[in-house]
Amino acid sequence: MTEQSHLAVRAEDSDKATVLCLTGRLDGTNTAILEAAVAGHLEAGETLLLFDLENLIYISSAGLRVLLIIARKMQAQSGKALFCGFSEEISQVFEVSGFKDVLSVYRGRADALAAA
């Protein structure tokens, strides 16, 4: 029952920030994949990480928790984590849980980078 859900994290460089594109499902079985993918960027002291969730089809509360942990870690080193590209399902999860008011949430990449 601990079969891992599919999650792929792809890093893209843009002018202002590293963009991390999440594809698949983010839940308790695979949060370690995201944490590992982010660890290097945190250690390198990057100040801006943009998470593009456009191809994320599902996020569980354990997944939200990891996003919160990442946002807090970025904050602790005077950086910022931004989130964009919400499908209807994902944006509903952010709406219901109230996370849209806690995390820095934008419609698309351009909006996020313009605001950064």
Added chain:
Amino acid sequence: MSAIRILMVDDELDLELLVRQRFRRRIRKGELEFIFAHNGKEALEKLEENPDIRLVLSDINMPVMDGLTLLGQLENIHPEIRAVIISAYGDMENIRTAMNRGAFDFVTKPIDFNDLTITIDKTLKHIDTLQQALQNRDRLVALKQELEVARHVQTSSLPEALPEGDDFDIGAVMTPAREIGGDFYDFFSLDDYRIGLVIADVSDKGVPAALITMVTRALLKSAARRHDSPGACLAEVNEFLSQDNEACMFVTLFYGVLDFRNGCLRYSNGGHNPPRLIRADGAVEVLQLTGDLALGVFSGHEFREQAIDLATGDALFLYTDGITEACNPVNDEFGEGRLDELLGGVPQQSSQEMVQSAVQAVEAFADGADQFDDMTCLSLRLQAFRPAADG
């Protein structure tokens, strides 16, 4: 650390001297201790006397009981022991037989002591790994037993007897995905006219989540005794949970207070899936979010409230996302649409029947796919208003 005991079985008496000589440093240091036997039968006796022996080095050709017979006995009586066979050079037939009877390795005569040392150390390392694995297995069994006890504690901490009156009935069910869950429900009388209803879901599952459920439930029940306002209760619990919350564990929690005198439900929703109100005619309404945040995320958050009026025959249905996010084998979600359809289709069921039919519908939908999240629901139907006492 006490010396590792090795049993050496050989009918050549000179070997004893030779071994003591070659390994004298390690014997003196207290690392190794050799015990000697001269045939298989004697070896078995020595093993009886020294139950801590894990490594046996044995010759094949010996009087009384030979090495191959000894191997067969060891396999049955002392499966934890590893045996290394010492055989004549080139005696492949006996070596094959020995290996088939479970020998771990072999060395050949005349003994090359460098090779013997390497073989002994390699075998001891293997035995050590094996013992650690066995200890881990025992610890795992003990942990599983503890989890079973924890599951019992958790289940019995939920309100047990479902109260039933002429004017309402309650149904509830919690089905954890693992041994213990990160969901909980609760209900409690606040006074003669009001009942508190709670449903909550801790981020993540298993033991860490279960610990948070116990704390949250106690905090909320305590706050509910002191504050009439559901928002104030959530704010108080949120303050406790947000302090030093480095693990970023959070709780989505819905708390409502139903007044039986007029059917008014006041509630605050800390980031939880909105409960449903099922009207007596089967119409399903969503309890509007109060726009609040899950508990434990942000200290200082002020929680808002909403109110909605129940008429007699109306039912409330509170649930966690394990219900709506349950997937079938092709990864479709059960979803809120199916839930609402189900709830609207069964008006006037008893509350217990309602929660059970919801869980059964989800399980039928999942069609054998693994349950990934805890499933919990709580339902209350208002049968009649409760007249206020005079004065």
